[in-house]
Amino acid sequence: MVIHWENIVITIIAFALLYWLLNKFAFGKLFAVMEKRRELVRGQLEEAKQTREQATVYVEEQKEALKQARQDAFEIIEQAKQSSSKQALDLLDQAKADATRMKEEAIRDIESERTKAVDALRGEIGAFSVNIASKLIEREVENNPADQEKLVDQYLKEVGSRS
Incomplete structure (x- = not known):
């Protein structure tokens, strides 16, 4: 194999000329397109990272909101239990008060009816007593005038002491 120096020099000159032409006309545009593409990919990666971070924050916010909603629901249930318990106690107290009032x-x-009945009985007993007494007095007075005077005095003393 024979090496021709002329061919090597021509090849190097052709290669240098080709490189210079490519650098002048093609590499700039090619590198600019590649740089745009790299920036686009970098922007999309950054955007995806931000979106992922936002999604993570949003998921955490949703978890916190769900936790808060559960806590609120639990508090509402507890308030409802306490309220219903208080209402039941109030109703029970009201029923007891009503029962006590009705009993009184x-x-x-x-007591009023008993008093009326006792007064009525006293009136009837008084009327019967007067009838019996008048019959007894009538019988006694007819038989003994001295006893009649004694009976009148005794009655006047009793009436006087009641006044």
Whole structure:
């Protein structure tokens, strides 16, 4: 194999000329397109990173909101339990108060009726006593005038002491 120096020099000159022409006309545009593409990919990667971070933040916010909603629901349920318990106690207290009031009214009514009945009985007993006494007095007075005077004095003393 024979090496021709002329061919090597011509090849180097052709290669240098080709490189210079490519550098002048093609590499700039090619590198600019590649740089745009690299910036586009870098921007998309950065955008994807930001989107992922936003999604993570959003997921955390949603978890916190869900946790808060559960806590609020639990508090509402507890308030409802307490409220219903308080209402039940209030109703029970009201029922007890009503029962006590009705019992007291019934006792007053019974006492009033008893008093009326006792007064009526006293009146009837008094009327019977007067009838019996008048019959006895009539019998005694007819038989003994001295006893009649004694009986009148005794009655006047009793009436005087009641006044």
